[in-house]
Amino acid sequence: MVNAVFCRDRGHDCDFAVQTDNDDELVHHVQDHAERIHDVELSRADVEDLITEAEA
Numbered sequence: 001m002v003n004a005v006f007c008r009d010r011g012h013d014c015d016f017a018v019q020t021d022n023d024d025e026l027v028h029h030v031q032d033h034a035e036r037i038h039d040v041e042l043s044r045a046d047v048e049d050l051i052t053e054a055e056a
């Protein structure tokens, strides 16, 4: 199963999205993006709240 996170789901005007079947990787990429681009620190739970299922 492939999961996706869309940055705009946090309310940002941003086209960043991550799509992978590896949740650890997903969380890492989203945390990295949020910190560098939006100066926001996200916990793993914060990221998990944003995960949606995507078509493989």
Ligand SMILES: [Zn+2]
Binding pocket: 007, 008, 012, 014, 015, 016, 033, 037, 038
């Ligand atoms: Zn973003």
